[in-house]
Amino acid sequence: FAGGGLRDIRSDGRVHPSFLQDGTAGARPSCAEPNFFNRLKGRDDASRELGNMLRACHQALPGWTFIEADMGQIEIRLAADLSRDQTMIAMLNSGIDFHTQSSGMFAKAMGKDFEKMSPEEKELFRDNSKQSNFASIYEIPSQLGFMLSKRLKIDKAAGQALGDVMFKTYTGLRTYMDTSYAESWERGYAITHWKGKPARKRPLWGLGKNPPTLKELEKMVNYDRGSDEETRMDLTAARSTYNIDIQSAAVDIITSMLKPVVDWLDANTNGGQFLLQIYDSIMLMVRDEDLDKTLQFLLPLMRDESEVYAKQNYVDGIPLVADVKIGKSWATLKKVKV
Numbered sequence: 411f412a413g414g415g416l417r418d419i420r421s422d423g424r425v426h427p428s429f430l431q432d433g434t435a436g437a438r439p440s441c442a443e444p445n446f447f448n449r450l451k452g453r454d455d456a457s458r459e460l461g462n463m464l465r466a467c468h469q470a471l472p473g474w475t476f477i478e479a480d481m482g483q484i485e486i487r488l489a490a491d492l493s494r495d496q497t498m499i500a501m502l503n504s505g506i507d508f509h510t511q512s513s514g515m516f517a518k519a520m521g522k523d524f525e526k527m528s529p530e531e532k533e534l535f536r537d538n539s540k541q542s543n544f545a546s547i548y549e550i551p552s553q554l555g556f557m558l559s560k561r562l563k564i565d566k567a568a569g570q571a572l573g574d575v576m577f578k579t580y581t582g583l584r585t586y587m588d589t590s591y592a593e594s595w596e597r598g599y600a601i602t603h604w605k606g607k608p609a610r611k612r613p614l615w616g617l618g619k620n621p622p623t624l625k626e627l628e629k630m631v632n633y634d635r636g637s638d639e640e641t642r643m644d645l646t647a648a649r650s651t652y653n654i655d656i657q658s659a660a661v662d663i664i665t666s667m668l669k670p671v672v673d674w675l676d677a678n679t680n681g682g683q684f685l686l687q688i689y690d691s692i693m694l695m696v697r698d699e700d701l702d703k704t705l706q707f708l709l710p711l712m713r714d715e716s717e718v719y720a721k722q723n724y725v726d727g728i729p730l731v732a733d734v735k736i737g738k739s740w741a742t743l744k745k746v747k748v
Contacts, residue, residue, distance in 0.1 A: 415464075418444050425468075429687070431665070438661050438689065447688055466741035475701050475736050478743050479708050480691030482731035483508055484660045489547045491725040492603060492655055495582030502728050509540040512579075516542070519575040538562050538572065546576045548653050550645060551584060552628035587652045591624040594651035602658040605724060609662070612654050616644025624648070660690050663724050667692065667711060670719050674707055705734060705748045 418425045430440045441447040470476050486508060490498035501511045513536045517524035527535060542558055549557050554576060559569025577584040594600045600612045620643050621627050627648055664687060671692065675682035682696040682704060692712070696704045710716045712732035714724055724730065735743035 415444060415467075438657050439665075439687075441688075446686060462741050466739055468740040470695055470738050474695050474697055475738060476685075476740060476743060477694040477696065477701070477704060477708065477734060477736055478691055479694075479712055479732055479734045481660070481664065481712060482733050484663070484690045484730070485547065485656050486543060487725055487728050487730065488656045488659045489583060489586075491728050492659070493580075493583045493586030495580050495586070498580055498583065499728060509536055509543060512543055513539040515579055516572060516575050519578065520571050538564070542572050542576055546580065546583065547587075547656055548649060550628060550631060550648060551577055551587060551624070553631060588624050590652040590655065591627075591648065592622065595620065595622050600651050600654045602655050602662070604659065604662060605722070606726060610658065612650070612658075614644075614647040614650055616647030617651070619644045620648055624651075664690050664692065666722070670711060670716075671708065674718065675704070678707070679704060701736065705736075705746075708732075709734060709748050 415425075418427075420426055425444065427444055427446050428442045430442065432439070434440050483502075486498070487502060489495075490502055501508055504511070513532070514524040516539050517527075517535060524532065524535065538558075541562060542554075545557060545561070546554060551573075553573075555570030555573025556566070557569075558564070558572050559566045562569065564572075590600070594614060595617050598617060599614055601608045602610045602612065621630065627643065630643065631645065668684065668687060671694070672684050675684065675694070675696070679700040680697050682694060682700055684692070685695055686693040692708070694704065694708070707716075707718065709732050711719060713730045714722050733745060734748060735745050737743035
């Protein structure tokens, strides 16, 4: 596998993949020849080990350091912004970890006391809550519990309880999903948003196979048993009516930052380079002596708090956060506080 990648190395000793800005039906970019978005991503222990070995092949030049900065929980924040779910917005503005707050709320709704759990139980419950939060904006709502039981390898009843409490907690999010589905079905396409205004159209031809409302579709789908109706409907198109907007907005925000980053590197560093954008993260390589000032510039830019560039107001009344890792190879990146 690694040997096959040798052909991707060009005469300058670098790998130059192609990026398709509008490369997927879901409005996200894609990467090809080679696919850096997915090639190095592990799904289990064996593939993660392989992915780590491949990342180790990408090393910074002597005297240089890699920087990888990514937007924290950006899709959760955009889901809150687009849906105007007041519970989500309040949680994100509290300054307390969103997934820990969710854990407490979900546990209480399920008749449990999060504070009385052991540290190990808290960690597991928080991880399950985190996955539930992200899954909620990508799944058919009524099937969230079933999907969680499979993904988290927990009892069906526990998965269903966790799925049910999600939308009892985030009522605004559920309303947004219903509205997005109905409007997309009526038009035949989804619409992405940029700073609160309609932006791009995304055709969803498969919606023609589906009923006009999300609630009707939910009644016809049963993942547990399988059904004839399910095979005749386009569930991917159904999910896309709401998650296209969230995913595309996340990528568009990151993409809009690339030119300011490159301009700043050219003007303020000794040859600092932009290397990759992978969905909601940016990867750079700078000389060691330029590392500190690059971090001091980059993180405020990604948090929309830059003193160099005007505030963009990507989201309404919700703070953006960014985390950063540095290292001498792609495999040895470590998170640092700035």
